[in-house]
Amino acid sequence: MLLGLAAVFLAIQGIREVNSMLATAFMALNLVIVVWPIQRSLARHIPRVLASIVAGLAAIALLGVMIWAMGWTITRLIQELPNYSQQYYHMVDQLYSFASRHNIDTNAVVNQALDMVRGVSFTTVISALGQVASGLTNAVGLILMIIIILIFMVLDSAGFSARMTRLGERHSPTLAWALSNFARGTRKYWVVTTIFGLIVACGNWILLAALGVPLALIWAIFSFVTNYIPNVGFVIGLVPPVLMALLSSNPLTALWVIVGYCILNVVIQTFLQPKFTGDAVGITPTIAILSLFLWAYVLGPLGTILAVPATLLMKSIFIDIDPHARWLNAFIASNPATSDQDPMRLSDLLARAKRIRVLSAIVHKPGVTPEEAEAANLELNALEEEAAAAEAEFGTESDPDSTIGPDSTTGPDSTTSPDAVKPKTGPTA
Numbered sequence: 001m002l003l004g005l006a007a008v009f010l011a012i013q014g015i016r017e018v019n020s021m022l023a024t025a026f027m028a029l030n031l032v033i034v035v036w037p038i039q040r041s042l043a044r045h046i047p048r049v050l051a052s053i054v055a056g057l058a059a060i061a062l063l064g065v066m067i068w069a070m071g072w073t074i075t076r077l078i079q080e081l082p083n084y085s086q087q088y089y090h091m092v093d094q095l096y097s098f099a100s101r102h103n104i105d106t107n108a109v110v111n112q113a114l115d116m117v118r119g120v121s122f123t124t125v126i127s128a129l130g131q132v133a134s135g136l137t138n139a140v141g142l143i144l145m146i147i148i149i150l151i152f153m154v155l156d157s158a159g160f161s162a163r164m165t166r167l168g169e170r171h172s173p174t175l176a177w178a179l180s181n182f183a184r185g186t187r188k189y190w191v192v193t194t195i196f197g198l199i200v201a202c203g204n205w206i207l208l209a210a211l212g213v214p215l216a217l218i219w220a221i222f223s224f225v226t227n228y229i230p231n232v233g234f235v236i237g238l239v240p241p242v243l244m245a246l247l248s249s250n251p252l253t254a255l256w257v258i259v260g261y262c263i264l265n266v267v268i269q270t271f272l273q274p275k276f277t278g279d280a281v282g283i284t285p286t287i288a289i290l291s292l293f294l295w296a297y298v299l300g301p302l303g304t305i306l307a308v309p310a311t312l313l314m315k316s317i318f319i320d321i322d323p324h325a326r327w328l329n330a331f332i333a334s335n336p337a338t339s340d341q342d343p344m345r346l347s348d349l350l351a352r353a354k355r356i357r358v359l360s361a362i363v364h365k366p367g368v369t370p371e372e373a374e375a376a377n378l379e380l381n382a383l384e385e386e387a388a389a390a391e392a393e394f395g396t397e398s399d400p401d402s403t404i405g406p407d408s409t410t411g412p413d414s415t416t417s418p419d420a421v422k423p424k425t426g427p428t429a
Contacts (some may be wrong), residue, residue, distance in 0.1 A: 002172055015298050024142060028150040031059040031307055032192050033183045039157065050159040056154035066225060067143065073222040076215055076238055084247035091207040091246070101390055103253055106211055110120045134406035174321040182316040186309045197227035204241075207260040213245045223261075229304045230292050234265045281312045287332045 015022060039048075039055035073235075109288030205220035213219070223237035238261050246254040281293075291311040295303035299310070315332070319325045330336045360379040362368060368376075 005229075012298055019299045019303075020142065021145075023299040024145045025149050026299070026306055028146050028153050028311065029062060030145075030151045030186060030306065031150055033187050034062065035059045035154075036183075036187065038158070039154075049155070052154045052158045057159075059150055059154065063143070063146065063150075067227075069221050069225050069243055073218050073225070073240070076218050080215060080244070081247075084244075088245045096212045121180065175317070178316040178321045181320065182309075182313045185312050185316070187306055189281045190311070192273070193228060196268060196276070200227060200268050201225070203264045203268070204237075204261065207264070208245075211245065211250065211256055211260075213241055213253070213257065214248050215244065216241075220223055230307060232287050232292065232304070234261070236371055237261075267293065278409050281308055282292045283308070283311060283332055284334055285314065287311065342392070345351070 035055040035058045037042075038058055039051045042051035042054055164176055164180065165280075166180075199222045201224035201254070202225045204238065205216055208216035208219055219241040222240060223234075226233035226237035229236065238258065240259050241261075242254050245257045288308055288311070292304055292307040295307040295310050297303070299306060319328050358374045362376045
């Protein structure tokens with residue numbers, strides 16, 4: 001155990017030495033996984049290389065929109081703050097007057113706190129925000145690295161289906177399953193996070209507009225972007241609208257902004273989103289927040305955004321497919337029952353359950369021959385029994401989008417086909 005912990009520590013320190021390269025490569029991989037459905041759909045109608053190029057352009061567009069939204073909101077805040085400099089100094093004067101009228105004990109701590117507040121120059125605040133915007137500009141090199149790696153990954157993905165099939169058939173069925181499970185869960189995580197981010201952003205926009213906070217739409221967009229940082233992103237997205245409400249209106253309005261944001265965060269991001277996120281990636285909210293700090297330390301700033309996918313990758317490779325380490329799922333998995341379940345057997349049963357829908361469509365297809373209908377019915381009856389067993393044992397349904405490509409049943413966003421990776425040879429629970 002001690003040797004294992006020492007090895008993990010040394011690995012983390014080694015990764016930190018090249019964290020920029022690894023973080024950008026992993027970010028590019030996540031973008032490729034997100035746009036894979038686009039590539040898969042287009043490949044049915046156009047050459048795969050052309051489909052890969054279109055998918056790559058879509059990934060670059062997604063990255064560009066996120067960067068533009070973050071830079072735009074910070075720029076607008078910098079432009080708007082100088083208009084409220086008088087309100088800021090007036091607010092500080094009121095704070096001193098309040099302390100004087102109520103004979104507040106001006107001990108050393110209070111004096112120091114008040115001096116710190118009064119000592120903050122409005123020009124200093126604007127300068128600090130300017131440095132943040134400048135930091136975004138300096139990140140151009142990092143963004144270009146992501147785009148370059150992304151382009152090559154997208155081009156390579158045209159033949160990825162065959163590579164995954166070969167890995168599963170001839171080398172390591174368990175590793176093929178783990179990679180497929182990671183990619184499928186990662187794509188679902190980004191989809192769930194985006195959907196709930198939009199819901200929260202719309203709620204924030206309605207709240208800020210009702211309270212008359214300036215630039216309500218901008219702060220709603222800002223909260224949507226920061227939503228991709230697990231848990232901590234809510235706090236980051238809260239600061240600008242509270243500051244603007246305090247300067248443009250009064251402390252009561254700022255308090256209502258905090259209350260409204262907290263209610264939306266508690267209801268949606270604390271109660272609802274973790275349930276769907278946990279189902280997508282299979283980890284508890286506690287592990288999600290701990291992974292945020294870990295991967296921020298290991299991978300740098302990008303680690304805050306990539307924390308959950310990185311945790312899912314480690315879990316899929318080192319825990320889910322290892323019967324000797326699967327007991328950890330009793331503590332870290334959203335469904336503790338997975339600690340004694342064979343995930344490859346589950347994939348086998350769910351793939352068969354999916355086949356039921358295909359056979360049902362064949363049976364009811366106009367013009368089907370009696371021989372085809374009879375063969376489909378025979379296979380359908382057998383598969384329905386196995387699907388019922390899967391639902392009774394695992395309490396889940398098959399994923400209609402579980403294939404990676406038009407001609408393959410295995411890939412980076414799929415539940416690997418049992419025929420492709422021979423799950424009978426995989427680990428047993």
